[in-house]
Amino acid sequence: GAVVSQHPSRVICKSGTSVKIECRSLDFQATTMFWYRQFPKKSLMLMATSNEGSKATYEQGVEKDKFLINHASLTLSTLTVTSAHPEDSSFYICSAKGRVNTEAFFGQGTRLTVV
Amino acid sequence: AQSVAQPEDQVNVAEGNPLTVKCTYSVSGNPYLFWYVQYPNRGLQFLLKYITGDNLVKGSYGFEAEFNKSQTSFHLKKPSALVSDSALYFCAVRRYQKVTFGTGTKLQVIP
Numbered sequence: 001g002a003v004v005s006q007h008p009s010r011v012i013c014k015s016g017t018s019v020k021i022e023c024r025s026l027d028f029q030a031t032t033m034f035w036y037r038q039f040p041k042k043s044l045m046l047m048a049t050s051n052e053g054s055k056a057t058y059e060q061g062v063e064k065d066k067f068l069i070n071h072a073s074l075t076l077s078t079l080t081v082t083s084a085h086p087e088d089s090s091f092y093i094c095s096a097k098g099r100v101n102t103e104a105f106f107g108q109g110t111r112l113t114v115v
Numbered sequence: 116a117q118s119v120a121q122p123e124d125q126v127n128v129a130e131g132n133p134l135t136v137k138c139t140y141s142v143s144g145n146p147y148l149f150w151y152v153q154y155p156n157r158g159l160q161f162l163l164k165y166i167t168g169d170n171l172v173k174g175s176y177g178f179e180a181e182f183n184k185s186q187t188s189f190h191l192k193k194p195s196a197l198v199s200d201s202a203l204y205f206c207a208v209r210r211y212q213k214v215t216f217g218t219g220t221k222l223q224v225i226p
């Protein structure tokens with residue numbers, strides 16, 4: 001299957017700082033990328049959907065000014081958590097889908113800890 | 116609106132026994148259905164999908180799933196469970212670009 005690489009796998013940042021998470025499709029062009037947040041007890045929450053070259057569509061209740069998503073190329077999307085707070089600590093997962101793929105492929109996830 | 120229900124938080128099965136992880140869905144039109152597996156602190160790995168055609172779909176690692184339109188179900192099955200199958204399993208439905216996941220089922224295979 002297609003490969004999606006997410007970086008970093010773990011990050012610890014201080015409260016008030018910003019952190020950027022990258023999601024790359026390595027062997028296909030990702031026309032659509034998705035960002036999820038996974039809470040303890042495992043439920044996966046879709047945060048936003050981004051199409052290459054256009055603004056991301058955020059799900060209800062997700063602060064677009066706090067979670068900045070950029071999908072500037074067909075192989076890269078970034079999620080920036082701005083002014084991070086401890087409650088932003090979570091596991092963030094990206095997925096990517098190309099024009100011909102019926103399924104989305106997932107990155108390895110990023111464990112964010114805000115201290 | 117579309118939704119996915121995984122009614123069991125956890126399924127325990129003895130190694131070598133058959134396993135079933137349940138999933139029901141609600142979506143307008145023809146669904147695209149998926150199963151993913153997640154190991155601790157990792158992203159999701161694609162197992163199998165149903166788009167159209169045979170109701171029994173075969174996927175990775177010996178898993179299969181049966182699509183039942185009348186019951187709106189897409190249960191994941193494996194004839195003989197391995198300890199290494201222990202993980203978190205997610206069912207998902209896709210309609211256009213929107214993918215909705217179930218809450219996940221933890222599978223525990225007991226040696």
